[in-house]
Ligand SMILES: C[S@@+](CC[C@H](N)C(=O)[O-])C[C@H]1O[C@@H](n2cnc3c(N)ncnc32)[C@H](O)[C@@H]1O
Ligand SMILES: Nc1nc2[nH]cc(C(=O)O)c2c(=O)[nH]1
Ligand code: SF4
């Protein structure tokens with residue numbers, strides 16, 4: 001039986017965070033997360049309490065229930081409006097960012113194969129608590145203080161900062177190619193941004209990730 005995927009929304013924009021910020025991508029936001037129900041009444045008691053995202057249900061723009069990997073991959077392809085570059089094909093390659101919610105609760109080998117068949121490079125934004133299927137091209141892990149990490153290597157580690165029980169030093173020796181601090185959005189964002197700037201100045205292993213899409217007012 002083919003898998004069924006629940007998608008909150010799917011949209012074409014620029015990646016706003018981390019090493020690949022500025023790159024055109026289809027964002028596929030999977031519904032549901034293992035660290036919070038997504039209901040405001042549950043937030044204070046959740047494992048992850050600072051989430052900036054509505055990932056409940058399938059009612060967002062481009063959202064829905066998809067029966068099978070082929071159907072979802074076709075839907076993602078339909079969002080891609082970028083032109084392919086001339087040349088050897090590696091420039092301007094199709095790019096999909098699987099996020100959520102927690103994408104690794106649903107992303108599987110069938111969907112990875114169906115996206116690769118459509119010439120997508122596949123990125124994942126994950127809280128790192130779930131094992132990852134093989135074939136992901138770009139893995140971004142964003143640890144949460146109270147959630148043990150199953151994924152301890154990858155392309156980038158992007159820590160929302162500050163988290164009192166998750167100082168950057170806790171992650172600095174893990175096997176990632178790049179390390180980012182992303183100021184926690186909310187009422188204190190300006191102050192946390194100053195703190196993150198200060199930390200990156202003193203610890204050059206870490207780079208600053210601003211959420212570009214919020215600064216620009218794009219999705
Ligand atoms: C909404 S999460 C979805 C993917 C996955 N569940 C995760 O946590 O990585 C996408 C990214 O937004 C970050 N994020 C969530 N809430 C944030 C906030 N209030 N301020 C800054 N970044 C935030 C997460 O840490 C993660 O890097
Ligand atoms: N433009 C844009 N970039 C993003 N990078 C990570 C996002 C996410 O919600 O996972 C996100 C998002 O929601 N929008
Ligand atoms: S783990 Fe990610 S999606 Fe889940 S509540 Fe935290 S930030 Fe939001």
Ligand SMILES: [Mg+2]
Pocket residue numbers: 052053
């Ligand atoms: Mg977001």
